[in-house]
Amino acid sequence: MVSIEVRGASVEFPIFDAKNRSLKKSVLGRAGGRISEQKVPVVEALRDVDLSLGQGDRVGLVGHNGAGKSTLLRLLAGIYEPTRGRASIKGRVAPVFDLAVGMDPEISGYENILIRGLFLGMNRREMERRVDEIAEFTELGDYLNMPLRTYSTGMRVRLALGVVTSIDPEILILDEGIGAVDAAFLEKARDRLRDLVGRSGMLVFASHSDEFLVELCDTAIWMDGGVIREQGPLRDVVSHYKGRDVFENLSTETLERLERQASTG
Amino acid sequence: MAVPALARQDADDPAPVENAPSPRSWGRAFADIRAGIAQRELWGHLGWQDIKQRYRRSVIGPLWITISMAVTAAALGGLYSQLFGQPIGTFMPYVTVGFMIWYFISACVLEGTETFIANEGLIRFLPAPLMIYVFRTVWRQILFFAHNVVVYVIVLAIFFQQLDEPYTMVRNNPHAITHPGLSWWALMAIPAFVLIVVNGLWVTLLFGIISARFRDIPPVVGSFMQLFFTMTPIIWTTDLLAGPDDGSPRAIIAVLAKLNPFYHFIEIFRAPLVGQVQSWTHWAVAGGITIIGWTLALIALRNYRSRVAYWV
Numbered sequence: 001m002v003s004i005e006v007r008g009a010s011v012e013f014p015i016f017d018a019k020n021r022s023l024k025k026s027v028l029g030r031a032g033g034r035i036s037e038q039k040v041p042v043v044e045a046l047r048d049v050d051l052s053l054g055q056g057d058r059v060g061l062v063g064h065n066g067a068g069k070s071t072l073l074r075l076l077a078g079i080y081e082p083t084r085g086r087a088s089i090k091g092r093v094a095p096v097f098d099l100a101v102g103m104d105p106e107i108s109g110y111e112n113i114l115i116r117g118l119f120l121g122m123n124r125r126e127m128e129r130r131v132d133e134i135a136e137f138t139e140l141g142d143y144l145n146m147p148l149r150t151y152s153t154g155m156r157v158r159l160a161l162g163v164v165t166s167i168d169p170e171i172l173i174l175d176e177g178i179g180a181v182d183a184a185f186l187e188k189a190r191d192r193l194r195d196l197v198g199r200s201g202m203l204v205f206a207s208h209s210d211e212f213l214v215e216l217c218d219t220a221i222w223m224d225g226g227v228i229r230e231q232g233p234l235r236d237v238v239s240h241y242k243g244r245d246v247f248e249n250l251s252t253e254t255l256e257r258l259e260r261q262a263s264t265g
Numbered sequence: 266m267a268v269p270a271l272a273r274q275d276a277d278d279p280a281p282v283e284n285a286p287s288p289r290s291w292g293r294a295f296a297d298i299r300a301g302i303a304q305r306e307l308w309g310h311l312g313w314q315d316i317k318q319r320y321r322r323s324v325i326g327p328l329w330i331t332i333s334m335a336v337t338a339a340a341l342g343g344l345y346s347q348l349f350g351q352p353i354g355t356f357m358p359y360v361t362v363g364f365m366i367w368y369f370i371s372a373c374v375l376e377g378t379e380t381f382i383a384n385e386g387l388i389r390f391l392p393a394p395l396m397i398y399v400f401r402t403v404w405r406q407i408l409f410f411a412h413n414v415v416v417y418v419i420v421l422a423i424f425f426q427q428l429d430e431p432y433t434m435v436r437n438n439p440h441a442i443t444h445p446g447l448s449w450w451a452l453m454a455i456p457a458f459v460l461i462v463v464n465g466l467w468v469t470l471l472f473g474i475i476s477a478r479f480r481d482i483p484p485v486v487g488s489f490m491q492l493f494f495t496m497t498p499i500i501w502t503t504d505l506l507a508g509p510d511d512g513s514p515r516a517i518i519a520v521l522a523k524l525n526p527f528y529h530f531i532e533i534f535r536a537p538l539v540g541q542v543q544s545w546t547h548w549a550v551a552g553g554i555t556i557i558g559w560t561l562a563l564i565a566l567r568n569y570r571s572r573v574a575y576w577v
Contacts, residue, residue: 013575016480078392081288081571097390106318115314118307119391 002201005024006051008085011071014040014131019040025197037217047226048085050099053204058197060234061206062241063223069206070097070175072223072265076204077173091201094169096160100150107150109159114256116163126167134162137192139185141237165192176208190215210246211254288464288571290491294563296569301396308397312404321404332411345500352438354427354501355444355449355539359434360418362535363499365413369492370461372406377469378476380482385577396572399473403465417538428540434504444506447540457533464530464555467562474565477576526554 024103045066053059053076061069074080075087077095113134117127135144138158143151151159164172172193193216197203207213212221213234220237222230230237238246247255300457320326341364349356380402381388383397388398408419421428425447433441450486476482506519511518536543 041494045387074389079389079461080574083575093392104314104318106321107314111314115307117312118304120312121304124306126309166555 002055003090004051004053004087004171004202006047006075006082006085006087008048008261009046009051009075009082010044010084011046011075011080011089012083013043013211015043015047016040016085038083038196046075046082047200049075049228051221051228051231052204055196055201057202058217059205059217060220060238061204061218061219062208062213062238065230067069068226070230071226072221073097073173073175073204073206076171077084087093089171091170092121092168093171093173094167095163095173095175097175103148103156104159108147109140112148112159113144113163116160117167119256120164120167120169122167130166134159134166137166137188138162154182158189161189165189165196167201172196172201174203174205174206176206191232210238211240211250214246214250214254214258258265275317286573289568290465291567293504294567294570297394297566298396299359300394301400304394304397307393308401311401312408315401315405321518330409331415334361334364334368334413335416335419338420343498349501351434351502352427352432352436354424355380355432355434357512357539358417358420358428358539359502359535360500361417362538363531364460365410365417366461366531366534367494367497367499367527368413368529369406369410370465370527371494373403373465373468374404374472374486374490375483376402377472378463378486380469380473381477381577382473382480382483388574395566395573396470399466400468402473403462406465407462417535432540433506434502438504438507439509442507444539444541444543445511450543451537451540453537453543460555461530461534464551466557467498467555467558471558471562471565474569476575477553477573479571491527493496493527496525498522498524498560499531526550529554 015179049072061072063069073095074097075082076089077093078087078089079095081087094141107115110131113131114124114127117130118124122130129176135141137154138144138161138189140158142156143155148156148159188211203216205213205216217234219232220234220241221228222237222241228241234244235247316327316330320329323329325332338357338361342360345360346353346356347349350463373489376383377399380398384398384401387393388395428448431443432446433443435441472482472486476486503519503522506515506522508515510516510519529547532543532547533551535541536547
């Protein structure tokens with residue numbers, strides 16, 4: 001059973017500047033007695049977050065830059081353990097954050113697929129079985145033999161999405177940035193993501209794109225200054241956040257598709 | 266289905282206590298180690314990748330590791346055997362083996378301090394047990410080491426005659442120790458290497474955690490390792506110091522050498538491979554350091570495992 005339970009969780013980063021981040025300060029500071037009261041400054045990226053997500057949840061994450069979206073995603077992915085409160089994550093997590101990270105620019109696309117898959121808990125044999133499928137989905141063809149540094153941003157997005165969607169994760173965590181692919185691929189990725197979410201588990205998706213949010217998510221969380229400002233149905237939350245109804249600007253084509261999807265399932 | 270990456274998350278929650286779940290628990294620390302071991306395909310691959318990466322687009326690739334080791338051994342072995350008046354036939358293998366294992370040990374220490382810092386990108390963006398970075402670092406050193414074993418085999422083939430019979434390392438010293446020469450005891454080098462690897466793991470883990478928090482540690486460790494290289498009998502031998510314990514500077518150096526932890530680790534590995542007499546005290550000291558070191562490393566893992574992602 002897939003679930004994420006977060007109770008009163010805070011994430012605080014100690015900020016060590018060049019001076020603080022040395023042994024000298026702690027050793028000398030301690031020897032000097034009381035002066036060491038001056039602590040390392042702390043940035044509170046998340047404060048008292050309560051969240052409960054279950055199977056089938058498709059959550060969009062909105063908020064201004066620096067509101068804590070990415071930190072929340074990393075908390076949900078289990079990368080950061082809360083400094084206060086608790087977070088328990090059950091299910092196989094597949095995160096896609098900054099696309100350049102976790103990918104080695106010097107090795108080929110194939111090898112990156114393999115390493116990414118291993119990181120996500122697959123074994124080598126399972127990944128080798130999936131490589132063809134990923135190659136087909138990403139449409140990268142012979143490019144997969146080239147070092148990753150020769151790829152454009154869009155091609156990297158394709159690769160990353162290809163891997164995470166191929167391994168059947170139970171909890172898919174996507175950070176903004178997947179907008180860099182072209183419209184045709186977007187269509188394909190969207191279907192695949194929908195399919196994936198419908199099949200297995202949970203999606204948490206941070207994005208500024210109305211269209212993406214509307215297509216993939218049904219509820220939303222509005223982050224502001226490290227706290228959850230509002231949580232509820234997508235349309236309400238995003239409309240409050242943006243100050244206008246998000247469905248207004250959507251193309252009729254998208255609306256029609258949404259309607260079809262709503263009626264079929 | 267066994268999903269190693271999940272071990273950590275699953276183990277998170279043995280008994281759901283509403284308000285007091287400490288990330289500092291032995292359960293989670295050991296779960297991290299178990300999950301790390303389970304993901305051996307991952308760190309195995311990453312370790313190989315590191316080596317291939319270093320020699321990418323070079324024609325003979327990782328063979329350079331072997332060649333540079335051979336050059337070092339030949340040059341220093343040749344030079345110092347002349348300087349110290351030691352027979353080259355026994356001194357060359359001695360230096361080769363000493364260098365081989367010193368490279369391994371010092372690389373574990375030096376790259377151990379960088380292990381989490383260097384993997385910062387991965388740690389902050391992918392959920393994975395910390396131990397995979399430790400295993401990756403040590404595994405890379407084992408692969409380097411394997412390349413250097415070739416040099417030992419070559420040197421052994423050349424100087425087998427001199428090593429196969431009893432010999433002394435030093436000429437003209439009445440107190441010089443007579444070594445028995447090669448025998449099946451050489452196989453003791455295998456458990457010795459295993460013990461050294463086990464120590465490489467705690468060193469990497471402990472120094473990695475400390476260095477992630479205090480960025481002064483890597484350069485400090487770097488300069489200490491320089492010092493230790495000189496103080497450890499690698500290009501010189503304690504046989505030069507043999508003699509009565511008469512309080513002379515020579516005798517004092519002999520005592521100081523024994524206080525150097527690296528000496529004991531080198532000795533348990535080197536002595537069997539070059540057919541030298543070996544004292545069991547080296548094994549005792551090495552074993553003691555293993556236990557103390559792992560205890561400290563486990564405490565660090567328990568207390569600071571969840572902090573590393575914040576520090577890097």
